[in-house]
Amino acid sequence: MGSYRRNILLPALLISFFGVTVQSSAQEKYPDRPITIVAPFPPGGVADLTARPVAAALEKVMKNPVVVVNKTGAAGAVGMSFVANSKPDGYNLLLALSSISIIPEADKLFDRKPAYTMDQLIPIALVSADPTIFVVNASRPWKNLKEFVDDAKKRPGEISYSSSGVYGTLHMAMELLSHSAGINLKHVPYSGAGPALTALLGGHVDTLASGPAVVIPQIKAGKIRPLAGWGAKRVAALPDVATFKELGYDIEFYIWAGMFAPRGTPPAVMKSIRESVKQAVNTTEFKAAMEKLQTPIAYLDAPEFQKFWDKDAKMLAAAIKRVGKLEIPEAK
Amino acid sequence: MTETLHNLYLGFSVALAPSVLLYAFVGCVVGTLVGVLPGIGPLAGISLLLPASFGLDATSAMVLLAGIYYGAMYGGSTTSILMRIPGEAASVMTCIDGYEMTRRGRAGPALAIAAIGSYIAGTASIVGLMLLAPPLASFALRFGPPEYFALLMLGLLVLAYMSGGSMLKSLAMAALGLLLGMIGIDPMTGFFRFSYGLVELGDGIGVVPVAVGLFGLSEILLTAGQPTAAEVKKPRLNELLPSRQEWRDSIWPIGRGTVLGFFIGIIPGSAHIISSFVSYALEKRLSKHPERFGHGAIEGVAGPESANNSATSGAFVPMLALGVPSGPIPAVMIAAMMVHGISPGPLLISQQPELFWGFIASMYVGNLVLLILNLPLVGIFVNVLRIPYPLLYPAILVFCVLGVYAVNGSAVDIGIMTATGALGYLLRKFDFETAPVVLGLILAPMMEMSFRQSLAMSSGSYAIFVNRPIALVMLTVGLALLLLSVVPFLVKRVDWRQRLGLEAGQEKETL
Numbered sequence: 001m002g003s004y005r006r007n008i009l010l011p012a013l014l015i016s017f018f019g020v021t022v023q024s025s026a027q028e029k030y031p032d033r034p035i036t037i038v039a040p041f042p043p044g045g046v047a048d049l050t051a052r053p054v055a056a057a058l059e060k061v062m063k064n065p066v067v068v069v070n071k072t073g074a075a076g077a078v079g080m081s082f083v084a085n086s087k088p089d090g091y092n093l094l095l096a097l098s099s100i101s102i103i104p105e106a107d108k109l110f111d112r113k114p115a116y117t118m119d120q121l122i123p124i125a126l127v128s129a130d131p132t133i134f135v136v137n138a139s140r141p142w143k144n145l146k147e148f149v150d151d152a153k154k155r156p157g158e159i160s161y162s163s164s165g166v167y168g169t170l171h172m173a174m175e176l177l178s179h180s181a182g183i184n185l186k187h188v189p190y191s192g193a194g195p196a197l198t199a200l201l202g203g204h205v206d207t208l209a210s211g212p213a214v215v216i217p218q219i220k221a222g223k224i225r226p227l228a229g230w231g232a233k234r235v236a237a238l239p240d241v242a243t244f245k246e247l248g249y250d251i252e253f254y255i256w257a258g259m260f261a262p263r264g265t266p267p268a269v270m271k272s273i274r275e276s277v278k279q280a281v282n283t284t285e286f287k288a289a290m291e292k293l294q295t296p297i298a299y300l301d302a303p304e305f306q307k308f309w310d311k312d313a314k315m316l317a318a319a320i321k322r323v324g325k326l327e328i329p330e331a332k
Numbered sequence: 333m334t335e336t337l338h339n340l341y342l343g344f345s346v347a348l349a350p351s352v353l354l355y356a357f358v359g360c361v362v363g364t365l366v367g368v369l370p371g372i373g374p375l376a377g378i379s380l381l382l383p384a385s386f387g388l389d390a391t392s393a394m395v396l397l398a399g400i401y402y403g404a405m406y407g408g409s410t411t412s413i414l415m416r417i418p419g420e421a422a423s424v425m426t427c428i429d430g431y432e433m434t435r436r437g438r439a440g441p442a443l444a445i446a447a448i449g450s451y452i453a454g455t456a457s458i459v460g461l462m463l464l465a466p467p468l469a470s471f472a473l474r475f476g477p478p479e480y481f482a483l484l485m486l487g488l489l490v491l492a493y494m495s496g497g498s499m500l501k502s503l504a505m506a507a508l509g510l511l512l513g514m515i516g517i518d519p520m521t522g523f524f525r526f527s528y529g530l531v532e533l534g535d536g537i538g539v540v541p542v543a544v545g546l547f548g549l550s551e552i553l554l555t556a557g558q559p560t561a562a563e564v565k566k567p568r569l570n571e572l573l574p575s576r577q578e579w580r581d582s583i584w585p586i587g588r589g590t591v592l593g594f595f596i597g598i599i600p601g602s603a604h605i606i607s608s609f610v611s612y613a614l615e616k617r618l619s620k621h622p623e624r625f626g627h628g629a630i631e632g633v634a635g636p637e638s639a640n641n642s643a644t645s646g647a648f649v650p651m652l653a654l655g656v657p658s659g660p661i662p663a664v665m666i667a668a669m670m671v672h673g674i675s676p677g678p679l680l681i682s683q684q685p686e687l688f689w690g691f692i693a694s695m696y697v698g699n700l701v702l703l704i705l706n707l708p709l710v711g712i713f714v715n716v717l718r719i720p721y722p723l724l725y726p727a728i729l730v731f732c733v734l735g736v737y738a739v740n741g742s743a744v745d746i747g748i749m750t751a752t753g754a755l756g757y758l759l760r761k762f763d764f765e766t767a768p769v770v771l772g773l774i775l776a777p778m779m780e781m782s783f784r785q786s787l788a789m790s791s792g793s794y795a796i797f798v799n800r801p802i803a804l805v806m807l808t809v810g811l812a813l814l815l816l817s818v819v820p821f822l823v824k825r826v827d828w829r830q831r832l833g834l835e836a837g838q839e840k841e842t843l
Binding site: 165 | 680791
């Protein structure tokens with residue numbers, strides 16, 4: 001019995017001892033221990049590939065270790081709710097994508113207890129924003145957007161598109177197009193952007209909205225044809241591809257990556273993080289890393305990012321409401 | 333041909349450069365390790381090492397990551413054979429006959445044939461990758477959801493032949509696996525199914541915790557439940573290599589496993605896992621003595637272990653020739669290329685010959701390294717069996733928990749492992765095979781996805797499965813298999829099951 005007690009007491013003592021030291025020094029200076037950036041998607045995904053160079057650059061600026069942790073699951077909900085519910089001390093940060101605004105809306109749609117709410121998180125900075133590109137299989141007849149829209153109007157529900165998953169970013173991009181052009185397309189969801197592109201290449205679907213980096217090599221090889229882009233400006237590597245805005249559709253859509261902290265993080269700590277991120281995204285190493293990924297840096301500091309986020313979230317919420325609960329087509 | 337040789341020369345000049353060679357070696361060692369450790373498999377290993385590869389040049393990074401992938405296929409068989417714990421999911425089938433061999437004192441030959449089969453399959457399939465990548469990749473693209481569904485259906489039907497015991501029981505277990513696979517987010521509507529408020533269950537039940545629980549934990553529990561510790565014959569050191577008869581039995585399964593694994597590898601999905609199941613079923617079907625399966629048949633080790641290795645080369649075909657992933661592991665490797673500013677796509681082979689041919693050549697070298705690494709390890713690994721159970725089993729338990737937790741960093745996975753461990757114990761007490769549960773669990777999400785995608789493509793018309801030639805052929809073959817297996821039930825013809833008295837409730841007939 002005596003030794004049993006000692007076994008419990010010793011670790012408890014150790015924990016309380018170290019716990020106290022950590023807390024008292026945390027008040028003096030930030031940061032004094034490793035910072036974790038949570039990427040809510042698996043290694044190799046956009047969030048992960050953006051988080052790594054951010055962490056590397058931040059580490060140098062802050063002169064403090066910055067670690068990327070992949071906390072994956074439920075389309076990112078696991079990692080995002082982890083940060084939303086973690087202690088607001090500046091040591092658990094989040095690098096999330098546009099889908100951060102989608103999950104709470106989808107939870108609402110299904111009357112689920114939300115995994116997290118958007119006001120549990122406050123923005124630090126927008127890091128990158130990549131406009132999606134509208135591509136079609138090269139064997140399909142449409143040479144430009146007008147031909148495509150005209151044909152889609154003639155054959156409602158017959159032209160198909162693949163996506164990274166239901167209510168995912170690529171699904172939302174196509175929903176914006178369908179709504180704006182007044183067309184009805186057939187949606188075939190896949191589990192991820194990679195399989196969705198494979199399906200387009202194999203001709204199992206007709207069209208796809210995709211981030212530019214992965215489709216550019218396929219466009220150059222003549223396998224697929226770009227018809228338009230969702231950006232405000234044309235993509236540098238595809239100067240001949242007009243934007244939807246130029247073509248008369250008032251839609252804009254980006255797959256963006258931004259950093260967030262839990263609400264309640266002390267203002268002094270927030271200030272320190274924001275300044276460090278600002279310096280980090282301006283380093284040559286970070287620029288070189290993003291250049292290799294062919295992802296444009298689109299830095300916005302917290303106040304401007306908040307405005308950008310609000311606008312984007314509002315647009316996505318409206319799109320999700322329009323989509324509503326998905327119905328399975330009746331068997332014939 | 334001369335061009336291929338010239339390119340291969342270029343490749344070897346890249347692959348044999350000291351730095352590239354070093355990374356191939358490191359990759360193979362790490363791969364063997366993640367393969368040996370229960371739970372943690374090649375995907376987790378590659379994911380963990382991906383950030384470390386960012387500092388290397390593109391070729392070294394690819395060589396390192398590929399080494400982990402095929403290295404894990406070598407290592408995965410070790411714990412399966414010695415302790416009945418799948419080192420990674422592709423070694424589930426190896427547990428069955430590999431562990432039986434261990435119990436008969438043939439652990440050495442089982443480990444050796446797994447390594448040699450892996451080497452032959454690995455090397456032969458690289459030849460396939462080298463010569464056939466572009467045409468095969470275009471063929472793989474023709475596999476859309478209907479074709480994929482038909483293929484999985486076919487896979488499910490071969491299940492009927494898989495178990496050693498009652499067909500009814502094995503089908504019941506497959507159904508249990510399929511049901512477990514229904515847990516998680518509905519891929520077509522986003523609705524959470526059977527998640528009971530646990531966000532972690534949104535992605536469904538993982539294969540790794542279930543495989544470790546059903547096989548590993550249940551084995552530990554069963555051993556602990558016996559009045560005297562199970563007898564495992566200690567291997568003698570002069571019996572580490574396969575006998576002449578074992579060689580003869582293994583050579584064709586290795587050959588068939590190689591071809592089968594390569595072609596299954598090309599098709600999207602968790603190919604290395606499925607290929608091992610299909611190879612086991614095929615060997616059992618072709619064997620003159622199917623009754624030996626489940627009781628230490630070396631074919632049941634040689635076939636699946638070769639298949640899962642050559643499936644890794646197959647999985648690289650779409651990645652290198654088209655720039656599209658055939659599964660989660662190639663997807664991570666594509667990301668590794670993009671980090672280095674290389675855009676994977678149809679032009680990769682012509683634009684990056686050093687990368688492509690260096691990669692190919694490094695795989696020849698890596699497989700040789702793995703063979704040299706693994707054969708002497710056989711002698712060391714079999715000595716694990718000399719550790720007394722009271723010390724060995726708690727240690728294994730710790731490794732199982734650590735490995736399963738490390739995959740996703742999720743405590744829910746440990747809970748799943750524990751629950752399936754208890755379930756596995758009960759099932760085996762009642763003589764149910766547990767392998768079909770794992771296969772059902774792997775197939776269910778893929779089948780559901782491809783079935784419903786097909787119907788989304790056709791706006792709900794089932795005609796899509798018969799209008800497409802590849803799908804039609806596979807479904808016809810599947811139907812034929814099904815009919816063939818039903819015939820004995822209907823006309824009471826004697827098949828080998830009855831001959832052995834394996835079908836419960838049916839009288840033994842003498843021939």
